[in-house]
Amino acid sequence: MQKLIDLYKQWKGAEPANVQQIPGGGSNRTYFRMTDHEGQSVIGVIGTSRDEDHAFIYLTEHFNRRQLPVPKILAASDDQLRYLQTDLGSMSLFDAIRGGREAGGRYTLKEQELLKRTIRELPNVQLRGAIGLDFSNCYPQAEFDVDSVLFDLNYFKYCFLKATEIDFHELKLEADFRLFAKDLTNDTYAIGDSFLYRDFQARNVMLNHEGRPFFIDYQGGRKGPLYYDLASFLWQASARYPHKLRRELVYEYYNSLKQYTEVPPVRHFVNRLSLFVLFRTLQVLGAYGFRGYFEQKKHFIESIPPAIQNLRELLASSSPFHYPYLMDILRQLTELPQYQQIEAIASRADGYKITDLNPYKAHPQDGPATFSKYDAQGPLVVKVFSFSYRKGIPEDESGNGGGYVFDCRSTHNPGRYEPYKQLTGLDEPVIRFLEDDGEILTFLDSIYKLADAHVRRYIQRGFTSLMFSFGCTGGQHRSVYSAQHLAEHIHEKFGIEVRICHREQNITQTLK
Numbered sequence: 284m285q286k287l288i289d290l291y292k293q294w295k296g297a298e299p300a301n302v303q304q305i306p307g308g309g310s311n312r313t314y315f316r317m318t319d320h321e322g323q324s325v326i327g328v329i330g331t332s333r334d335e336d337h338a339f340i341y342l343t344e345h346f347n348r349r350q351l352p353v354p355k356i357l358a359a360s361d362d363q364l365r366y367l368q369t370d371l372g373s374m375s376l377f378d379a380i381r382g383g384r385e386a387g388g389r390y391t392l393k394e395q396e397l398l399k400r401t402i403r404e405l406p407n408v409q410l411r412g413a414i415g416l417d418f419s420n421c422y423p424q425a426e427f428d429v430d431s432v433l434f435d436l437n438y439f440k441y442c443f444l445k446a447t448e449i450d451f452h453e454l455k456l457e458a459d460f461r462l463f464a465k466d467l468t469n470d471t472y473a474i475g476d477s478f479l480y481r482d483f484q485a486r487n488v489m490l491n492h493e494g495r496p497f498f499i500d501y502q503g504g505r506k507g508p509l510y511y512d513l514a515s516f517l518w519q520a521s522a523r524y525p526h527k528l529r530r531e532l533v534y535e536y537y538n539s540l541k542q543y544t545e546v547p548p549v550r551h552f553v554n555r556l557s558l559f560v561l562f563r564t565l566q567v568l569g570a571y572g573f574r575g576y577f578e579q580k581k582h583f584i585e586s587i588p589p590a591i592q593n594l595r596e597l598l599a600s601s602s603p604f605h606y607p608y609l610m611d612i613l614r615q616l617t618e619l620p621q622y623q624q625i626e627a628i629a630s631r632a633d634g635y636k637i638t639d640l641n642p643y644k645a646h647p648q649d650g651p652a653t654f655s656k657y658d659a660q661g662p663l664v665v666k667v668f669s670f671s672y673r674k675g676i677p678e679d680e681s682g683n684g685g686g687y688v689f690d691c692r693s694t695h696n697p698g699r700y701e702p703y704k705q706l707t708g709l710d711e712p713v714i715r716f717l718e719d720d721g722e723i724l725t726f727l728d729s730i731y732k733l734a735d736a737h738v739r740r741y742i743q744r745g746f747t748s749l750m751f752s753f754g755c756t757g758g759q760h761r762s763v764y765s766a767q768h769l770a771e772h773i774h775e776k777f778g779i780e781v782r783i784c785h786r787e788q789n790i791t792q793t794l795k
Contacts, residue, residue, distance in 0.1 A: 287327045287365045291317055294358035294367060302327070305373075312336075316370065324370045325357060336363045338422035339502035343368070349411050352404065352497045371497050376401055376488035380522075382724050385731070386768065387775050388523035391718040395528060401488050401496040402516070402532045403539040405480075408498060409509045410543040413478040418506045427479050427507025432464035432562070439565040443572030444612070447619060451612050459609035466605075467562055470508065470555065472547035479507030483516050509540075514559040520567065520589035557602035564594050591622045662780070663742050665773050666750045669708070669766035669785045671758030677786060679750050686750030687737075689730060691761035694722040698760045707788055708764030717764055727765060731772055738777055758787030770794060 284302075292298050299317040305326075306314070312335075315327040330336040340363055346353045359366035379397055383390030390398070418425040440456065480501050487500040513536055517529050524532070533556070540546050547555070568590055575583035595617040604610055616622075668677040672692075679685040697703040697716045706713045717723040734751065741749050751769060755762040763785050774781045774794040781794040 284329070286360065287315065287329055288317075290358055290360055290365050291325075291327060291367060295319065317367070326354070326368050326370050328366050328368065330364050330366075332422075333363055334422045335502050336366065338420055338504075340366060341420040342416075342501055342504065345416055346408070346412055349414065351408055351412055352495065353408075353501075354497065354499060371489040371499070372491060374490045375486055376490060376496065377485035379490055379494075380485065382721075382728075384522060385728065386724065387772055388525045388528075389718070389768070390524075390528060391721075391724075392715060393719065395531075397490065397494060397496075398524075398528070398532060399535045400494065401485075402513075402536045404496055404498075405483065405512060405516075405536060406509070406540045406543050408480065408501075409477045409512065410474075410540075413476045413506070416476075416478060421505040422502060424505055426505055427468070427511070429461075429464045429468050432467050433460060435562070435566045435569065436460045436463065438573070439569035442570075442577065443568045444616070446572050446576045447616060449612065449615055449619075452608070455608045456612060459606040463558075463562070463606055463609065467508070467558055472551055472555075474509065474544050474547070476506060477509045478504055479509070480504050480512045481507075481515075483512040484519055485516075485522065508555075508559070510556050510559040511563065513556060514563040518560050518563060518593055520586055520593055523589065554603055557597070557600070558604075560593075561597055561602070561604065564590060564597065568594070588622055591617055663738070663747055663749060665738065665770070665779065665781045666748070667766045667770040667773075667781060667783050668750070668752040669758055669762035669787070670752060670754050671756065671762075671787050672754045673756070674758070674787065676754065677750075677752050677784070681748040681750070683748055683750070685752070687733075688752045688754065689765065691723075691726065691753055691755040691765055694726050694761055695720045696756065696761060698757060703760065706760075707785075708760045708762070709767060709785075709788075709790075713760055714764060717761070723761060723764060727768060730765075730769060734769060734773060735776065738773055738779075742777065742779070758785070763788060 288298060288302070297319070300320045301316075301318040303316045303318075304313065305316050311331045313329045315329075316324050317327045318324040328336075340356055340359055343353055343356050347355055354368040354371055357367040357369065376397060380390060380394045383394045424431060437460070440460075444451070478501075480498075481503045482500055487498065489497045489499060491497065513533070517524060517532055533553075537546065537549070537552060546552065568587070571583045571587050571590060574580045575587060594613060598610065598614060598617065666679075670677050672690075676685065676688055695717070697706075697713050700716075703713050703716060708714070708717070738749065751766070753762040753765040753769070766783060766785065770781045770783045770792075771794070773779070783792040783794070784790075
């Protein structure tokens with residue numbers, strides 16, 4: 284630490300007034316915010332690998348010459364184990380889109396725009412960043428090749444697949460691995476030299492006060508296909524990007540790519556991307572298996588079901604995968620009992636769909652807007668109501684007393700404005716009004732946490748009925764939005780039956 288302070292003093296001419304350690308990423312580097320007496324700050328870094336630090340310093344200096352949105356290296360020690368870089372602030376893209384992620388993939392327009400800005404900037408880094416770059420400085424290797432692909436595929440095999448105890452033929456699987464690796468590294472429409480970021484994710488994108496993205500933690504980058512980074516970003520399991528939003532972001536990337544190079548045909552581009560989505564999914568499962576099953580880190584274990592769901596959706600698509608034995612093993616993997624609960628979250632084309640293109644449409648089979656008394660013997664069923672306070676709080680026919688009742692009237696009311704008066708909280712204009720305003724998301728955030736704990740405990744204790752009710756002035760906008768979103772949140776998280784009743788709208792729906 285003293286050597287880092289000495290480096291700062293050598294650069295600044297005085298010791299820092301304050302030094303505060305800040306959270307780092309997945310590497311062994313340690314980060315500090317170092318502030319002078321005037322409140323100006325820089326980031327000080329202490330590394331453990333000279334080669335890794337050299338790669339970051341070299342790439343950063345090269346990217347700055349290409350005028351790319353990355354930090355600047357202000358000073359570095361002779362051994363490059365300590366260096367200073369510009370402070371890009373504390374707001375990452377990961378933090379900025381937290382609301383959409385925690386709402387189960389319902390990203391507001393503002394959050395979607397941040398994602399689009401970021402994805403439009405990626406080809407700039409990949410292609411302009413590769414111009415004049417000496418890839419021999421990359422760490423731990425200079426290029427994405429067959430050996431690196433096979434390493435990651437075997438990482439998946441030994442750290443994840445074997446841990447599931449699926450019986451498989453080692454040589455047959457290895458043969459498909461080699462064919463897969465060959466396909467990933469050969470492209471008939473090769474774009475030429477491009478920089479593969481490798482760890483392109485929302486945590487590694489910082490946002491300035493104008494919302495412009497800046498990129499960090501690219502020290503593992505190398506020469507390689509640009510599809511890899513797009514797959515890494517858009518199919519990150521925890522992000523839960525809806526299919527519709529993913530499609531829009533791929534479109535934004537493809538159009539941005541046209542500014543830098545001649546692009547391959549759309550069909551070829553999509554087919555290539557699907558190969559890298561499959562590869563990245565297996566690579567991620569390997570990491571989750573090692574960190575979760577072997578190191579027993581809870582976060583990684585909890586990340587496995589969403590990754591399996593990504594794999595399940597990919598296998599159900601029309602993507603051209605010509606590896607029959609591998610595909611058979613992967614299908615067996617997605618059918619294992621320990622991964623079946625998340626399958627209750629239907630694979631939805633737009634991220635919202637439940638049984639119809641409009642998830643909020645009342646279906647005839649759901650009957651009138653009432654619920655019959657539920658038989659006390661069986662699994663937990665959650666009932667969620669929206670209602671108007673003018674007409675009273677809904678009765679609980681199970682006899683359990685009515686459960687939770689939440690008052691939505693503290694949040695901004697779209698019903699006060701003429702364009703929304705004939706709509707409900709199920710209609711897209713009202714949804715966007717509420718989400719762009721943001722009050723309803725903050726309101727629901729605490730309710731999600733409370734409901735999660737309560738549902739989990741009810742399941743553990745074997746209870747069969749739980750009720751949540753949301754009231755507002757007319758039972759039309761805020762209460763309807765809140766009830767629908769809590770119902771879908773519980774259904775997606777726990778895979779249990781949820782019955783929705785928008786009482787004043789005479790709409791019922793059952794999520795089985």
